[in-house]
Amino acid sequence: MMLVNGQPCDSVSALDRGLSYGDGLFETIRFEFGKAPLWARHMQRLAAGCERLRIPMPDAEGLWQEAQQVGSGQARFVLRITLTRGLGERGYAPPVFAAPTRIVAAFPMPAISRELFTGGIRLHRCRTLLADQPLLAGIKHLNRLEQVLARAEWNDPAIGEGLLCDSHGHAISATAANLFAVVDGVSVTPALDRCGVAGVARAELLEAFPACQVRDLPLHETLRASELFLSSSVRGILPVQAVGDTVYAPGPVVRAMQQHWLGLGFAMEQA
Amino acid sequence: MMLVNGQPCDSVSALDRGLSYGDGLFETIRFEFGKAPLWARHMQRLAAGCERLRIPMPDAEGLWQEAQQVGSGQARFVLRITLTRGLGERGYAPPVFAAPTRIVAAFPMPAISRELFTGGIRLHRCRTLLADQPLLAGIKHLNRLEQVLARAEWNDPAIGEGLLCDSHGHAISATAANLFAVVDGVSVTPALDRCGVAGVARAELLEAFPACQVRDLPLHETLRASELFLSSSVRGILPVQAVGDTVYAPGPVVRAMQQHWLGLGFAMEQA
Missing domain, CATH: 3.20.10.10 (D-amino Acid Aminotransferase, subunit A, domain 2)
Structure with a gap:
């Protein structure tokens, strides 16, 4: 399951700067039985990336709730959070008021023997x-x-x-x-x-x-x-x-x- | 107007490797009155990029027809072709059989005085x-x-x-x-x-x-x-x-x- 800006959705605009220029960040977070022991560190790194790229950091509590929603019913999963600078006109100049795109998706845990x-x-x-x-x-x-x-x-x-x-x-x-x-x-x-x-x-x-x-x-x-x-x-x-x-x-x-x-x-x- | 893999569409899968990793290429091509004087060179560079990244090169004649379609009725426009490695599982390994995503879109010409x-x-x-x-x-x-x-x-x-x-x-x-x-x-x-x-x-x-x-x-x-x-x-x-x-x-x-x-x-x- 996947949420884009909080809504169930599995696509993004073809004009998203994440696609046009790789203009964004991501985190992959391991969840087991509802817990993500390194969650706070993932949020710290995401915030550091946002500061570096000057993308507004989303609310971490909101991300947590979206993580619970997409992972609901799965004992173990990998959460991927992708955060882009959002839509932009053609050209490298970042929009003055960025409305970031937030993608929160659950994936199966890879097998580890x-x-x-x-x-x-x-x-x-x-x-x-x-x-x-x-x-x-x-x-x-x-x-x-x-x-x-x-x-x-x-x-x-x-x-x-x-x-x-x-x-x-x-x-x-x-x-x-x-x-x-x-x-x-x-x-x-x-x-x-x-x-x-x-x-x-x-x-x-x-x-x-x-x-x-x-x-x-x-x-x-x-x-x-x-x-x-x-x-x-x-x-x-x-x-x-x-x-x-x-x-x-x-x-x-x-x-x-x-x-x-x-x-x-x-x-x-x-x- | 925009075509994604030949179909009128303005979105791509949130799992596209172009978005996940910037795994793809693009061209921006100036069209005036139906002509793109540097078209052949754009196709050459796109092919060189495809070879470097090992992404299958799309048919240039097909791209030309899609360009005409999205630019139809516009005297001047900038065409952007985006080509990604397409959908992928989570992880950097490129899929063995890539089905590239092809986005062809027309944008207004920037003002040049x-x-x-x-x-x-x-x-x-x-x-x-x-x-x-x-x-x-x-x-x-x-x-x-x-x-x-x-x-x-x-x-x-x-x-x-x-x-x-x-x-x-x-x-x-x-x-x-x-x-x-x-x-x-x-x-x-x-x-x-x-x-x-x-x-x-x-x-x-x-x-x-x-x-x-x-x-x-x-x-x-x-x-x-x-x-x-x-x-x-x-x-x-x-x-x-x-x-x-x-x-x-x-x-x-x-x-x-x-x-x-x-x-x-x-x-x-x-x-």
């Missing part, structure tokens, strides 16, 4: 490099062609994600998850001030594990890390089993972070 | 810098937040465009037009292999004036150019009068290119 949670996921090393754009880094905007191109690089179902680097040889993230490494006994997650999306699960882990460093992470450090894992607000905390031919074993850091994740109220697996 | 054509246009120097992304450079894709941010930097109606640079100090383009400069007596237009959109009017001028160089154009050369002008397939060839406090006078090169433009069958001004 216990094996993935315990044994880990295999990564393709993407040739697509993320461009440096500090003005858009961190927020979850609708300009996602880099991720589409990167995700199109493989179709082997045994490979679950791709490792994305920037043009300076730093590891940044997966296509739809953040990256953590344990290098010389220290937990690290890449700085995201030039590219990448600052994930909500990543923010949760950084607050729960304040010793984790946020810094540039050269690819060569990533490849010699003692642990490598991904965080996603939908898929949770997943160990990386391999990047191409480089193999990793899940270690104590990812297990501690997975325990924290389960403690938030998320399940380990999804049928 | 003879004064602008003869005297020129004022440019704001944008703080927004274009990111280097060779995989997306040149094509007219739907990820246009950089242009939206740049265009939002000014609202003085006396300023007609913005000068966009990359992060290496090269001038690249305006927000919605290409840039030409005459430096030390030589015509130059910036190389667009790392960022920017390779305009159809620019391609026309490069073919008609083969002495024009395509190379990196440092901002300092742009600022000391003897002539500076913009090319746009909608607005034509417009001299630049000023970039901030740096003033320019239209010279023989822009006048020659404007004569070429008029020779294609475009009018000088639009009411």
Whole structure:
């Protein structure tokens, strides 16, 4: 089920700036049994994106009620909130008075096996490099062609994600998850001030594990890390089993972070 | 009037990947009295974009007929063709069999005064810098937040465009037009292999004036150019009068290119 500006509807105007220019933001939020443990963080990131793009932030309480409405009767679902700058004349200039378009839709939870949670996921090393754009880094905007191109690089179902680097040889993230490494006994997650999306699960882990460093992470450090894992607000905390031919074993850091994740109220697996 | 996949319609599915990820391309094409002198070049660029993004190219003859249909009865209009990868499941992976969405819509021609054509246009120097992304450079894709941010930097109606640079100090383009400069007596237009959109009017001028160089154009050369002008397939060839406090006078090169433009069958001004 889907609501557009609060009304049951599954279409938007072909003149919406979200479609014309990718002029908007989105969030994907995991719900289990009526609860979304990271809801407040999703709202914080959406508000930060709205401020960056100067789109009025919708009322979070209203979004919550719309989420309940579209997810009604589903034990588990992924909520996608899309917020665009709304209708516009032809041309890049944002309208002086924007009337944003708000799309709230429920999708089935992706299947996540216990094996993935315990044994880990295999990564393709993407040739697509993320461009440096500090003005858009961190927020979850609708300009996602880099991720589409990167995700199109493989179709082997045994490979679950791709490792994305920037043009300076730093590891940044997966296509739809953040990256953590344990290098010389220290937990690290890449700085995201030039590219990448600052994930909500990543923010949760950084607050729960304040010793984790946020810094540039050269690819060569990533490849010699003692642990490598991904965080996603939908898929949770997943160990990386391999990047191409480089193999990793899940270690104590990812297990501690997975325990924290389960403690938030998320399940380990999804049928 | 608007056609979506050939049918009169003014909306698209809220699940369209054009909206979800900006996963698509567009063209804006100037029509006068049933003719679009640059039509073949627009089709070439659209095909190049389709190949880059691996979206099936629609039949150009069919697009032409849809253009005639939506523009029927209008002496002058701007046609926008938007082509997206179509519907998709949630997630970046492109569907194996894409059924693209094709939106063909007619918009009023923007007003262009003879004064602008003869005297020129004022440019704001944008703080927004274009990111280097060779995989997306040149094509007219739907990820246009950089242009939206740049265009939002000014609202003085006396300023007609913005000068966009990359992060290496090269001038690249305006927000919605290409840039030409005459430096030390030589015509130059910036190389667009790392960022920017390779305009159809620019391609026309490069073919008609083969002495024009395509190379990196440092901002300092742009600022000391003897002539500076913009090319746009909608607005034509417009001299630049000023970039901030740096003033320019239209010279023989822009006048020659404007004569070429008029020779294609475009009018000088639009009411």
